[in-house]
Amino acid sequence: MLREDGLLVKKFDKLLIANRGEIALRILRAAHELGISTVAVFSDADRNAPHVRYADEAYHIGPPAARDSYLVIEKLLDVAKRSGAEAIHPGYGFLAERAGFAQACADAGIVFVGPPARAIEIMGDKLMARATVTAAGVPVVPGTPIGQSDEEMTAAAIQMGFPVLVKAAAGGGGKGMRPVHRVEDLPDAFAAARRESKAAFGDDTVYLEKLITEARHIEIQLLADSHGNTIYLGERECSLQRRHQKLIEEAPSFVVDADLRRRMGEVAVAAARSVNYVNSGTIEFLLDRDKNFYFLEMNTRLQVEHPVTELVTGVDIVQEQLRIARGRRLRLRQEDIQIKGWAIECRINAEDPYNNYMPSTGTITAAHLPAGPGVRVDSGVYVGNEITPYYDSMISKLICYGETRGEAVLRMRRALEEYRIMGVKTNIPFHQHMMDSHRFLSGQFDTNFVEERFSMDDREIDRAMEAALLATLAAHEQSQRAAQIVAPGARDTSNWKWLSRWERLRR
Amino acid sequence: MLREDGLLVKKFDKLLIANRGEIALRILRAAHELGISTVAVFSDADRNAPHVRYADEAYHIGPPAARDSYLVIEKLLDVAKRSGAEAIHPGYGFLAERAGFAQACADAGIVFVGPPARAIEIMGDKLMARATVTAAGVPVVPGTPIGQSDEEMTAAAIQMGFPVLVKAAAGGGGKGMRPVHRVEDLPDAFAAARRESKAAFGDDTVYLEKLITEARHIEIQLLADSHGNTIYLGERECSLQRRHQKLIEEAPSFVVDADLRRRMGEVAVAAARSVNYVNSGTIEFLLDRDKNFYFLEMNTRLQVEHPVTELVTGVDIVQEQLRIARGRRLRLRQEDIQIKGWAIECRINAEDPYNNYMPSTGTITAAHLPAGPGVRVDSGVYVGNEITPYYDSMISKLICYGETRGEAVLRMRRALEEYRIMGVKTNIPFHQHMMDSHRFLSGQFDTNFVEERFSMDDREIDRAMEAALLATLAAHEQSQRAAQIVAPGARDTSNWKWLSRWERLRR
Amino acid sequence: MKYIATVKDREYTIEIDPDRGILIDDVPQEIDFQRLGQSGFLSLLMNHRSVSAVVEEKNDHWDVLIQGELYNVQVQDERVYRLERMRSTGATVDGQAIVTSPMPGIIVAVPVAVGDIVKRGDKVVVLESMKMENELRAPCDGVITHVNVTAGANVEKDQELVGISQEVAEAS
């Protein structure tokens, strides 16, 4: 069914997943569970990736750089045509929020698992989005209109008072975003935000917003079908960020009660309706100390952190996306949505928390995932996986569920200890330190907490002696083995006996 | 606190786990999540097992045979003393239902994470159990009293009518149990049941029960604290069995509605109260076609299939066990328990479903676990793990959750496809075939379904050509490599090119 | 290079040719074959169909695990295959079947004796292992020629337990 707004909605049996990594695997699994067959695409860097191995079919689409592979609309449409895929799921990142891609799919008669192109377009343009939702009665953060000169923006900043936030009009995920506390730092911030935005989105338009301090980042998950039904699935707490990259997300939020949840949810539904939204989407809000909330932006796609909502509502958001794209009515009404228990997600990034979170590249030499009750791992990495600078540094998501927030935190601690990744440095110690932090445990944090009031320096680590011993035993083992290879006749194995000797003594 | 019935209940901070395999790991994780430190024990066969590696401390307790290690009470109490463990969790199997072990713990001042010895004793004696629960108004299956001669039992069988069930008085888990349809088969059945019971429990007393045909095996999960509060956590459907070994369990049951659940739950609570039960326990019922239910037995311990109840109630049963043993009151009242969604567990056994489910021994050479939303794996196996005849053949449990039964089944199919174990044959194809079976999908099965109306012969497998190709490519790769090692100078690598050639053609 | 691969009574002729690529039963296939590290995990793209498998070499065959199913594949060089076929044509196979222990355990019962006539599927040994009694059955019709164990004996994996002389084997 081609709707008036250009959105194509119809039953399909074969789905192309225009993405890679953990999210491609997540979507593949949902499709398999609905009996939909799957088509993966891969760059040269991803031939051995799980999304290729788990798909029913897989097509090569070019060299590693995304601009030559995962971002090339023509290649994706060509694979859809060759494979007979009737629908495309964009995942997040890459082409997920390109209105042109949604439109190109519709034009080719392919279902785009997402909202109508027009909704992406409006919400993708921060200024248009502000105007549209404001008209629908949604509160927004004060800011400048688009198209102002640096001088006009500087004047506006002085008038609204510092701190302010320089934002890329095309931005998302924290890219092209710079907080500025003093007027003299504005020129550098304009330049940096433009550079990042140009590199990431091919557009260098920036504008200003008032920076709400001590604010929390709270977002509302929405589902909307093509028949006009829109519901909210509660909130996610996403305040723990670094350089506007979310690191830890929770559902529900420590500071949102039932009444605030209902009010934010209803405003979020109104915002979505203002652009005739269909499929899964998220309204991001800033929540200030006095529980006032302001519309930040809408993410017109599936989000990285969707699992925490899945765990506390019992709803499989990706399956719902596919059902909605197939034209089905939502089975759930607002009153069916209940929040039960608590879920926390830690994003596992290839970066060094002890060295200014510098990204870490290399080849994964060992990967042992945590498991057991209440633990979910959405991962796209594998042994032999080369972590390259071509794609972003998030390699896995660890999500834990508990009956209460305390139990979820304790389970996360346990799971982080079980997680073993070698070959790149990861931010697992950061998460461990956070799970031990009193501020985190008491829920007392805002969006600046990680950058301004959290340090790895005070982390106590008490396994140095064991590490020293293990490395020494491994080194000794190796040298003994080498010696035996060189002169097998010259020595017996008695040097090894002490090891088993100690074992025997204990038996 | 030492209660009147001899049960010791007190706060403890160090727990010894008197078990191995997946359940030892399950308990370790729960203890870690409660901040309780853990002591593992291991036989010679288990030095490298996960429960040893994940525990805070580990002690060797003897050779592989359980009677020389995991079943030796003195060794376990000695380890508790040496390590300073203040409590012991027995898991399931091994010493879990030995009243003498519970009593020995109490005598040594060690908390036994389970019921009072007297409750184990009564419920462990099938006949005493029948008498006790009957007095509490619980319906039971007709049968003979204990201590009858073969002649008396034969006469009783003729009187109550065939089929009957020969049961070991000390039995459990299907061991020492034999269905008999004709009077002439009774002598053999008596002999076999006695042999098995003697071997498994050191006791060869048997008795008879009427065999309820077309019955379902439904059990009620209970939690009881030491302050007199007992609640039920809904039912589990355990009818899919082979030789009285459960293979697939679900929660809830297809045939139990809210009213029946309440009635069975209340009867189960009454049965538990009749022995002053404390901690986690399960009342097993037979449910006939007319929805009459009969008490079968009580399992006075944690059960293999507890995860399905955890997934639909959100309650962590093992954590609750530890809290109860520490003397805490139940946080949950009956009205807090709600069943949400559907969960299915498949027991992954080392056995060959295509060859009469013959146990399979060997060394695990590869193990890749399924993951993603709604999938839980409780596993104790690892690469390098030798599957020996010393312990039972269940190597892992795969549990899937869905919003509905259909979704749980579809997710289980997906997860079974993802599961990879090499080195032993497993019953994964059995589970796959069951998940495809119309009878299973429509919920139409009883306890005889697997043995009498389910066959692997009609399973269609369509990947033979791919298997042939993969083996041939692996063999070719190996022979080419061997040839190059023998005469490196004599051949170039052109024989390899076709592989990369095909790759290149596609790029 | 031509191979004959046999799976469950089905035979495939697989040709690996530097010039012609890969042909299965003479049909060319577009193949992309990858080994993940040094493990037995393999990934195959066959005309874009993705197949993920674990492949391991055994004594006389290859074990291939695909989507939960274990395939027993015999791979033979075509020339070896032809030679073996030629050799066996017309000959009579010496009809002796041996029932071996599939795992270590204890013999519970041996309900047959030398000279007994058994049918395929008849119970010949009861073995206890992994806490369960397992019944070993005759793989063919025949006469019991020897019984190497008695009840109570401890046996190892692959130990020979009972011999059966088969009916005269058919010429293949």
Add this chain to the structure above:
Amino acid sequence: MKYIATVKDREYTIEIDPDRGILIDDVPQEIDFQRLGQSGFLSLLMNHRSVSAVVEEKNDHWDVLIQGELYNVQVQDERVYRLERMRSTGATVDGQAIVTSPMPGIIVAVPVAVGDIVKRGDKVVVLESMKMENELRAPCDGVITHVNVTAGANVEKDQELVGISQEVAEAS
């Protein structure tokens, strides 16, 4: 056999002796050390305390992962260690620090020039990689001696970007 293992400025003397067993800083320890297959996964029982780790050899050290934390351990034969200490005693280390690229990427900016005086922690290069800008900082106080790259350059991992002459190193 005596080894000196160094972790985060802490030194341990570890003696592995066929007769005396294992001693850490002269204290005997009850040790059970197991390697799981051929992988880097190790299991240690040290006086019954269980430690599970992944250990891998790097160029000049060992990486040891325990409960999420990665430890960089230097292991030296005691004799080698003593020789090196003797050699370095009294000598002055030539104070040159090199800022290298921790990963491939594109240089966004180089806010220093030859001759600039920098403090430890000052920004010397901005590198874009994994879609983010990353600031590389001076590892020590000193003077910029050379700058090998300019904005816009593609760099490889471990490529030398900027050199800094350190203050005179202290005799150790």
